[in-house]
Amino acid sequence: MNEILSAIAIGTGATLVMDGWGLVRKQLLGIPPADYGLVGRWLGHMAHGRFRHERIAAARPIPAEALLGWGAHYLIGVVFALLLVAMCGAEWLRQPTVLPALAWGVVTVAAPFLLMQPGMGAGIAASRTPRPNAARVQSLITHSVFGLGLYGSALLLNAFKGV
Structure with a gap:
């Protein structure tokens, strides 16, 4: 149970780091x-049997889509952290190392490339966007930052446990 709570904290922290990177990236x-509201719109349409859109921004809005999208964003971050802990074990929680967390962050880019982007109308790995390679690089950087956030959050959690 302690491992699960730790993974929840780490996944939440890593997702916060990823969101912080989004704000820094905008400034730089x-x-x-x-726009996680569009993710919520995509997920909301799934409840009505629609899993793929030509352009999610043109789809009918869903009530509370921003809340749904942001909630899903953080839930996914937690699930990814739980999977990392399941793969690496409790030892990684006690002594986190950067390589497994960073590698896992990079692997998680498969989710937007193969599920979210095609479902929302951007094509596999953003192939239908105006600048697919730029979108791919940004996704890879963002998920690498998530991986570093997993590592940093695990270190921070250990620091608080030691207080």
């Missing part, structure tokens, strides 16, 4: 952060 590069 002028790239807007992800």
Whole structure:
């Protein structure tokens, strides 16, 4: 149970780091952060049997789509952390190392590339966007930052446990 609670804290922290990167990226590069309201819209349409859209921004809005999207975003971050802990074990929680967390962050980019982007109309790995390679690089960087956030959150959690 302690491992589960730790993974929840780590996943939440890593997702916060990823969101912080989105804000920094906007300031440094002028790239807007992800619109999780559109993710909520996509998920909301799934309840009605629609899993793929030509362009999610043009789809009918869903009540509370922003709340749904942001909630899903953090839930997914927690699930990814739970999977990392399941793969690496409690030893990684006691003595976190960067390589497994960073590698896992990179692996998680498969979720948007193969599920979210195609379902929302952007194509596999953003192939239907105006600048697919730029979108791919940004997704890879963002998920790498998530991986570093997993590592940093695990270190921070250990620091608080030691207090």
